[in-house]
Amino acid sequence: MIEIEVCEVRGRCPVYKVGDKITVDDPKIVLEKTDALCTHALSSLLHYALALERGADPVRLGLSKPRDREHAYIQCVDPGEPYTSGGTVVFRIGRVKRVVESQKIAARNKRETRR
Numbered sequence: 001m002i003e004i005e006v007c008e009v010r011g012r013c014p015v016y017k018v019g020d021k022i023t024v025d026d027p028k029i030v031l032e033k034t035d036a037l038c039t040h041a042l043s044s045l046l047h048y049a050l051a052l053e054r055g056a057d058p059v060r061l062g063l064s065k066p067r068d069r070e071h072a073y074i075q076c077v078d079p080g081e082p083y084t085s086g087g088t089v090v091f092r093i094g095r096v097k098r099v100v101e102s103q104k105i106a107a108r109n110k111r112e113t114r115r
Helices: 039-053 099-115
Strands: 002-011 021-025 071-077 089-093
Touching: 021 039, 039 071, 039 089, 039 099
Parallel strands: none
Antiparallel strands: 002 021, 002 089, 071 089
């Protein structure tokens, strides 16, 4: 599962504000944990979602710097003024550890320790 958070809005965006989130649990967008959706943003975000969710290194993809390997940064395709009346949004994408997965790993480790 990944969480996409708006970390910056340059210009005027009619859809997002800083702090808004989108949650993706491949292949679905978790609407209950998503604040807003924009077609301009989705075109930039979704093709990286699967790779990042499955452990791709954002630094190797050119989406982050080595000091922040836990996140990728992607920008919406709207260039903003003077080209459009909108603005561009910068998103921070990070993997979300699932409690259930953590519990399964702990249980497996416990079983292996007993052997």
